Amino acid sequence: MIDKPVKRVRTRHFQNAKNEGIKITGLTSYDMLTAEIFDAAGIDFLLVGDSAGNNVMGYDTTLPVTVDELIPLTRAVARATQRAFVIADMPFGSYETSPDEALHTAFRFMKETQAHAVKLEGGVRSAEQIRRIVSAGIPVMAHIGFTPQSEHGLGGHLIQGRAPQLAQLLADAHAVEDAGAFAVVLEMVTSDAAAQVTKELRIPTIGVGAGPHVDGQLLVWTDWAGLSTGRIPKFVKQYADLKGVLTQAVTSYRADVDAGTYPGPEHSYDV
Secondary structure: OOOOOOOOOOHHHHHHHHHHOOOEEEEEOOOHHHHHHHHHOOOOEEEEOOOHHHHOOOOOOOOOOOHHHHHHHHHHHHHHOOOOEEEEEOOOOOOOOOHHHHHHHHHHHHHHHOOOEEEEEOOHHHHHHHHHHHHOOOOEEEEEEOOHHHHHHHOOOOOEOOHHHHHHHHHHHHHHHHHOOOEEEEEOEOHHHHHHHHHHOOOOEEEEOOOOOOOEEEEOHHHHOOOOOOOOOOOOOOOOOHHHHHHHHHHHHHHHHHHOOOOOHHHOOOO
8 A cells, every 4th residue: 555644645656656566555436435435544546437337327337338427426536535546437438539539538527526537448549548638637547458348349258468468468558658657457367467567567557357466456346345246256355245234234224114113212302
C-alpha cells in the first residue's frame, strides 16, 4: 500500500511505488458508502468501473453501459474520498471512433465528476486515444490482456498472454506506455506473461487475475466481498460473505415485523 500519510494519492505515487517495490491496492466502487469505507481503509485507488453494468444496473455484460450512467456513480465516489485516487472507466462506444471522441468523453468525466483520471481498454488500437487524452493533461490508466468490452471479438473469457498472444500483449503494453499512460491493468493474463510485462515497462502494472508478479492488484469489490452471485473468477479470493450477512439480516427483520416484535418500545416515540 502506498504510504498512508499521503493526503491524496497522485500519479507520481504510483510511479514511486513501482520504483520502491511497494504494492498498489485498488478496488472498484460505485457509491459513496463503499467509497468512504475503502478510502478510510487505505485503498490506494478506486475504479468506478463499467462493471457497474453487472453489479448495479443488472446488465449481462458491460457493453450496454453509457457515459451518462457512469457519471453520477463516479461523482458519488469522488465526493466520498479524501485520499484514494479515483479513476473513471470509459465505457464501450465512448472512445473508439477517434482520439477527439475519446478526449470529449474524458473531458466530461473530469468536469462533471471530479475524478482524477480515466481508464480505457485496448493497447495498440487505443494508443492514439491515450496520447490525445494525456496531451490535454488528463491521466490515463490503460487496460490490456482480456478486455471485457471486446469479449465477443476475443471469443469469450479466455486467458491471455500464452505463447500465441504474448507478442501482441507485449506490443500492447509498450504502446500504452509510449502513449503516456501512467499505469496499465493486465486482466486474466498468465503469471509469466504478466511478470515479463512488469519487468519491461517503466510504468506500474495492475493485475486483475494476472498473478503475483505485478506492481499492484485490482478486484471488483462485490466479488471479494461475497455479494456477487453466479460464477466467481478463479483469481478472486472471497474475504467476506456479505450476501449471507444481508440475507440473515433481512430474514430477521421480516420475522420481527411478522411477529409484531418490531418496532418495540425502544424504537417508538412517546407522546
